[in-house]
Amino acid sequence: MAFHKGQMVRxxxxxxxxxxxxxxxxxxGSRGIVTDPDSQINDPDALIEVSLEDKGTYRLPxxxxxxxxxxx
Amino acid sequence: MSFSQCxxxxxxxxxxxxxxxxxxxHPRGRRLIEEIATLVGDIVGARAGAEHLxxxxxxxxxxxxxxxxxxxxxxxxxxKARLTEHDEVFRSHAANxxxxxxxxxHLTPAPCQMxxxxxxxxxxxxxxxxxxxxxxxxxxxxxxxxxxxxxxxxCTRPCEMMCVRARIDTPVSIxxxxxxxxxxxxxxxxxxxxxxxxxxxxxxxxxxxxPGGLSAAYYLALHGHAVRVIEALPRAGxxxxxxxxxxxxxxxxxxREVAKIEELGVEFRFNxxxxxxxxxxxxxxEGFEAFFFAVGAHASFNLGIDGENDxxxxxxxxxxxxxxxxGERHCPGKNVVVIGGGNVAIDAARTCLRLGCEKVTIAYRxxxxxxxxxxEEVEQAEEEGVHFEMLTVPMAVTxxxxxxxxxxxxKAKLVTVPGSNRQSPKPIEGSDYDLVAxxxxxxxxxxxxxxxxxxxxxxxxxxxxTIRVNTVTMETSLPGVFAAGDSVTGPATVIxxxxxxxxxxxxxxxxxxxxxxxxxxxxxxxxxxxxxxDVPAHTKMxxxxxxxxxxxxxxxxxxxxxxxxxxxxxxxxxxARRCLRCDICRRCGKCVTICKEKxxxxxxxxxxxxxxxxxxxxxxxxxxxxxxxxxxxxxxxTGAMRIEDRGPERILSLCGTILxxxxxxxxxxxxxxxxxxxxxxxxxxxxGALVTPPPNADGPLCDVCARKKGFQGxxxxxxxx
Numbered sequence: 001m002a003f004h005k006g007q008m009v010r011x012x013x014x015x016x017x018x019x020x021x022x023x024x025x026x027x028x029g030s031r032g033i034v035t036d037p038d039s040q041i042n043d044p045d046a047l048i049e050v051s052l053e054d055k056g057t058y059r060l061p062x063x064x065x066x067x068x069x070x071x072x
Numbered sequence: 073m074s075f076s077q078c079x080x081x082x083x084x085x086x087x088x089x090x091x092x093x094x095x096x097x098h099p100r101g102r103r104l105i106e107e108i109a110t111l112v113g114d115i116v117g118a119r120a121g122a123e124h125l126x127x128x129x130x131x132x133x134x135x136x137x138x139x140x141x142x143x144x145x146x147x148x149x150x151x152k153a154r155l156t157e158h159d160e161v162f163r164s165h166a167a168n169x170x171x172x173x174x175x176x177x178h179l180t181p182a183p184c185q186m187x188x189x190x191x192x193x194x195x196x197x198x199x200x201x202x203x204x205x206x207x208x209x210x211x212x213x214x215x216x217x218x219x220x221x222x223x224x225x226x227c228t229r230p231c232e233m234m235c236v237r238a239r240i241d242t243p244v245s246i247x248x249x250x251x252x253x254x255x256x257x258x259x260x261x262x263x264x265x266x267x268x269x270x271x272x273x274x275x276x277x278x279x280x281x282x283p284g285g286l287s288a289a290y291y292l293a294l295h296g297h298a299v300r301v302i303e304a305l306p307r308a309g310x311x312x313x314x315x316x317x318x319x320x321x322x323x324x325x326x327x328r329e330v331a332k333i334e335e336l337g338v339e340f341r342f343n344x345x346x347x348x349x350x351x352x353x354x355x356x357x358e359g360f361e362a363f364f365f366a367v368g369a370h371a372s373f374n375l376g377i378d379g380e381n382d383x384x385x386x387x388x389x390x391x392x393x394x395x396x397x398x399g400e401r402h403c404p405g406k407n408v409v410v411i412g413g414g415n416v417a418i419d420a421a422r423t424c425l426r427l428g429c430e431k432v433t434i435a436y437r438x439x440x441x442x443x444x445x446x447x448e449e450v451e452q453a454e455e456e457g458v459h460f461e462m463l464t465v466p467m468a469v470t471x472x473x474x475x476x477x478x479x480x481x482x483k484a485k486l487v488t489v490p491g492s493n494r495q496s497p498k499p500i501e502g503s504d505y506d507l508v509a510x511x512x513x514x515x516x517x518x519x520x521x522x523x524x525x526x527x528x529x530x531x532x533x534x535x536x537x538t539i540r541v542n543t544v545t546m547e548t549s550l551p552g553v554f555a556a557g558d559s560v561t562g563p564a565t566v567i568x569x570x571x572x573x574x575x576x577x578x579x580x581x582x583x584x585x586x587x588x589x590x591x592x593x594x595x596x597x598x599x600x601x602x603x604x605x606d607v608p609a610h611t612k613m614x615x616x617x618x619x620x621x622x623x624x625x626x627x628x629x630x631x632x633x634x635x636x637x638x639x640x641x642x643x644x645x646x647x648a649r650r651c652l653r654c655d656i657c658r659r660c661g662k663c664v665t666i667c668k669e670k671x672x673x674x675x676x677x678x679x680x681x682x683x684x685x686x687x688x689x690x691x692x693x694x695x696x697x698x699x700x701x702x703x704x705x706x707x708x709x710t711g712a713m714r715i716e717d718r719g720p721e722r723i724l725s726l727c728g729t730i731l732x733x734x735x736x737x738x739x740x741x742x743x744x745x746x747x748x749x750x751x752x753x754x755x756x757x758x759x760g761a762l763v764t765p766p767p768n769a770d771g772p773l774c775d776v777c778a779r780k781k782g783f784q785g786x787x788x789x790x791x792x793x
Contacts, residue, residue, distance in 0.1 A: 018535065018540075019534065021544070023544065023593065031684070032234075033234060036228050036564065036565050036568075038414075039414050039415045039445060040515075040516070041413075041444065042442065046562060049228075049564065049565065051234050056595070057186070057188070057189045057568075
C-alpha cells in the first residue's frame with residue numbers, strides 16, 4: 001500500500017516495525033490524515049507522517065495504517 | 073497516564089464525590105476538600121494562576137495533619153500521592169493550560185496546533201495577524217519554531233490538512249499568513265528573540281546547521297547553555313539551503329533568521345565535518361557534555377543501471393542542487409532528463425530550466441496519478457515547460473567519447489501484483505527506445521552518509537539506515553547523544569526537523585540537569601487565548617482563500633527569483649479572519665443537539681463539526697431560524713457559543729462569528745429586557761393554550777410588571793404586536 005497526501009486513514013493495529021514505540025499503542029484506533037507520505041519514491045517501507053485527530057502528528061510505519069477512503 | 077484519561081479532571085470528579093462517599097462530617101475537613109476542589113476546578117477551567125498549585129499543596133498538607141478526623145487524613149494522603157504521581161500533568165495544566173488527554177475542554181489545543189510537529193499555537197497567532205499584531209504573532213510562533221519565515225515559505229503545512237475550515241470550503245492559508253507576519257516583523261525591526269535564562273556554564277555541541285540543528289541550538293541557548301554548531305557546508309541552513317531551490321526559498325531569508333539565532337550567542341563553525349575534522353572524543357575533550365546530531369540525508373541513491381558511472385554528465389539530484397545552491401550556475405546540458413517523480417525531481421527539473429537548459433524531461437516509471445511529488449509543484453513545473461515521460465523505466469545511459477547521448481528506456485504498463493493493492497510498473501518487452509539527452513539527473517531518493525559515524529560503533533541504526541532514537545526524547549543508544557531530523561526519520565519535512573530539534577533540546581536540558589526524561593511526547597502548549605474577533609456570518613462565509621500571486625512564467629523560466637509573491641496586507645488580514653477558532657470550540661456538537669432536539673428549532677447548520685462525515689455548513693442559516701433563546705450558549709462547555717445583549721440587540725455568536733442579531737423587546741413600564749420577538753412568539757406557542765394573554769394596550773410588559781397589574785404573566789404570554 002502506498003499512501004498519498006490528504007488520504008484519511010486509521011491506525012488499525014500496532015506495528016511490528018522497529019520504529020514502533022510503546023506509547024504508540026495509545027494511537028491504535030485513531031483516525032487522521034496523511035500529511036507527508038514518502039514524497040521521493042513512494043516506498044511502502046518508508047515511515048510516513050500522519051496527523052491523527054486529537055493525538056498529534058506522528059511518523060508511522062505504513063503496515064499499521066488502514067485507508068478509510070478509496071484512492072481517488 | 074493513558075491517552076483517554078486526564079488525572080486532573082479525574083481528581084476533580086473524585087473530589088466532588090468525596091464528602092458524600094466517605095462521609096466526611098467534620099466541617100473543617102469538608103471545607104478544605106471543597107476549597108481544593110474549587111482550585112482544581114480552576115485548573116481544569118483554564119482559570120488557574122501561578123499560586124494555585126502551591127495553594128493546593130498547603131491545603132493538602134493541612135488535611136494530612138488534621139488528626140481530629142481520620143477520614144480527612146486519608147483523603148489528604150490520597151491527594152498527596154496523586155499530586156506527586158501526576159505532578160507534571162498538573163503543572164502542564166496549570167502553567168501551560170494543556171490537557172494532553174483532550175478531556176479538559178478549555179485546555180485542549182486546536183487540531184491545527186495538534187497537527188503541527190512543532191506544536192505552534194496557530195489559532196493565537198492567526199488571531200493576532202487578523203488584528204494586525206504581526207510582531208506579537210511572530211513572538212508566539214517563535215516560542216515553538218525559531219524559523220517562522222522559512223516555514224512560511226516551505227512548510228508542508230500539516231496544520232492546513234487538519235484545518236476545520238476545510239470542511240466548509242478551503243483551509244485557512246496558515247503558511248502564507250506566517251510568512252507575511254515574519255516578513256513584516258523583520259522589516260519593521262520587531263522580530264525579537266525571547267529573553268534567555270541565565271547562563272548555566274554547560275556546553276552542548278550541535279552537529280549540523282539545518283532546521284533540526286538550528287532549532288535545537290535556539291532552544292538550548294534560550295535555556296542558558298553554551299552552544300556550538302558545527303557544519304560541513306560553508307553556510308548555515310543544511311537542506312533548506314542546499315536542498316530547496318532559491319526560487320522557493322531565498323537564501324537571504326535563511327540568513328536573517330540564522331542571524332537571530334546567532335544573536336543568542338550560538339557559535340557557528342562552518343566547513344567543519346564531523347567524523348573528519350572533529351569527532352566525539354575531541355569534542356568531549358573541549359568540555360562538551362551533550363551532543364545533538366541533525367546531519368540530514370545528503371547522499372543520492374544510485375540508479376543501478378549500465379553507464380551510470382561512466383559519464384560526468386550524470387548527476388545525483390542532491391549533489392546537483394547543492395552545487396547550484398552554493399553558487400554554481402553551469403547549465404548541465406541542453407537536453408536534460410531527470411529520473412524520478414518526487415519533489416526533488418521536480419526541484420531539479422525546474423532548476424535546470426533556470427540554468428538555461430532548452431529541454432527538460434522528467435522520466436517516471438508510473439503514471440502522473442502515482443507521482444509522489446506535490447501536485448502544486450508538478451503543476452508549476454508543467455507551466456514552466458517541463459516535459460513528462462510517464463511509464464518510462466530507465467535501462468542504461470548511453471553515449472560516446474565521455475559524453476552522454478541518451479537514456480535508454482523501456483515503456484511500462486501498470487499491473488497489480490498479487491498480494492498488493494498497489495500497481496507496479498511492468499516493462500513492456502521490445503518497447504525500448506532512446507530518450508535523447510546530454511545530461512541526466514537522478515532523483516530517486518536520498519540517504520544518510522553513514523560513513524562519517526564509523527568511529528561511533530555503539531550508535532544504533534535502524535534497518536532504514538537512519539539513527540535509532542527514542543522519539544519522545546530523541547535520545548540515541550549513546551548516553552548524552554541525541555539526534556533528530558532527516559538522519560532519524562529519513563527524508564522528511566522542515567517542520568518535523570524543527571519539532572525534533574526542540575524536543576531534543578528539552579531532553580538535553582533535562583539530561584544536563586539530571587531530571588528523568590518524559591515517557592510521552594509533549595503536547596502543544598497554548599500560550600494565549602486572544603479575544604474573539606467579531607465577524608458577521610455573511611462575511612465569514614463569503615471570504616475566500618486568496619490565490620497566491622505568482623511571478624510571470626517568463627521570469628520563472630529564466631531566473632531564480634521567488635515564484636510565490638505573497639499576499640497583500642488586506643488579503644492577509646481577511647484570510648486570518650476566516651479562522652474558526654477551534655482552540656475554543658471543540659466541535660462537541662452539544663449546541664446543535666440542544667437546538668434541534670431539545671428546543672425543536674434546528675437553527676444551526678454546522679455540518680463541519682463532524683470529522684468523519686462533514687455535511688453542509690452555513691453560518692447565515694442561523695439568522696433565519698434562531699429564536700435567541702440562548703439554550704445553545706447555556707450548554708456550551710467552552711464558552712465558544714455566546715449570547716449577549718448589546719444595546720437594543722441580542723447577539724448570538726460562535727467564536728466571534730455573529731450568527732444571529734435580533735432586536736430586543738423591552739418592558740413598556742420598567743424597560744427591562746423581555747426577549748426578542750421570535751423568542752416571545754416561541755414561548756407563546758408553547759404556553760398559549762395554558763394561559764390567557766392579557767390585553768396589550770400599553771405595550772409589552774415583563775412578568776414582574778404584569779403581575780403587579782394583576783395578570784398571570786408578562787410579554788412571554790401576551791401579544792406584543
